[in-house]
Amino acid sequence: KAGVTQTPRYLIKTRGQQVTLSCSPISGHRSVSWYQQTPGQGLQFLFEYFSETQRNKGNFPGRFSGRQFSNSRSEMNVSTLELGDSALYLCASLAGTGNEQFFGPGTRLTVL
Amino acid sequence: GIQVEQSPPDLILQEGANSTLRCNFSDSVNNLQWFHQNPWGQLINLFYIPSGTKQNGRLSATTVATERYSLLYISSSQTTDSGVYFCAVVSNTGGFKTIFGAGTRLFVKA
Numbered sequence: 001k002a003g004v005t006q007t008p009r010y011l012i013k014t015r016g017q018q019v020t021l022s023c024s025p026i027s028g029h030r031s032v033s034w035y036q037q038t039p040g041q042g043l044q045f046l047f048e049y050f051s052e053t054q055r056n057k058g059n060f061p062g063r064f065s066g067r068q069f070s071n072s073r074s075e076m077n078v079s080t081l082e083l084g085d086s087a088l089y090l091c092a093s094l095a096g097t098g099n100e101q102f103f104g105p106g107t108r109l110t111v112l
Numbered sequence: 113g114i115q116v117e118q119s120p121p122d123l124i125l126q127e128g129a130n131s132t133l134r135c136n137f138s139d140s141v142n143n144l145q146w147f148h149q150n151p152w153g154q155l156i157n158l159f160y161i162p163s164g165t166k167q168n169g170r171l172s173a174t175t176v177a178t179e180r181y182s183l184l185y186i187s188s189s190q191t192t193d194s195g196v197y198f199c200a201v202v203s204n205t206g207g208f209k210t211i212f213g214a215g216t217r218l219f220v221k222a
Binding site for chain 2: 045055105
């Protein structure tokens with residue numbers, strides 16, 4: 001069974017631009033969560049989607065948004081990029097609440 | 113919200129030594145996982161352990177949910193064990209949410 005895939009793996013943007021990251025969960029998994037990892041803040045929860053519905057959101061500004069499609073693939077979007085958005089963005093999939101999470105390899109975003 | 117604390121923050125071991133990493137959490141949780149993050153950033157699943165004890169080779173983990181802590185044991189450490197170990201807990205209070213600890217950075221010397 002294929003694992004969680006994330007695209008692109010690396011991305012360089014400039015301040016003010018917007019970016020879209022993609023995550024394909026493990027086949028059959030309906031939940032996708034997104035996380036931001038920075039050296040200063042560690043791993044922080046962004047949001048979680050289940051069956052195309054956002055069930056929970058972390059403490060991030062409205063510039064961070066996401067969605068999930070009917071095939072469970074998810075995208076997250078960051079608008080008006082700031083230098084502080086430079087981070088490793090990780091997504092995780094799980095079959096349902098209370099199950100084990102599996103992470104993708106991440107997208108490393110650099111904002112110049 | 114739930115607080116997750118990991119200790120120690122940093123650990124240096126000689127190859128072959130044993131170690132214990134600890135994860136304390138402030139409220140009841142639905143599940144708990146241990147991960148190892150490799151140098152490329154990939155989070156590798158070690159244990160899914162909301163309670164009880166599990167073993168996988170040189171690694172084992174124990175979670176005592178009633179006392180709100182989990183332990184990860186590494187025996188006969190190898191240089192390839194180096195990296196950052198994270199504990200993550202899941203709470204369904206107020207919606208599904210995963211909270212990570214700050215991690216334990218382990219360096220194993222040859």
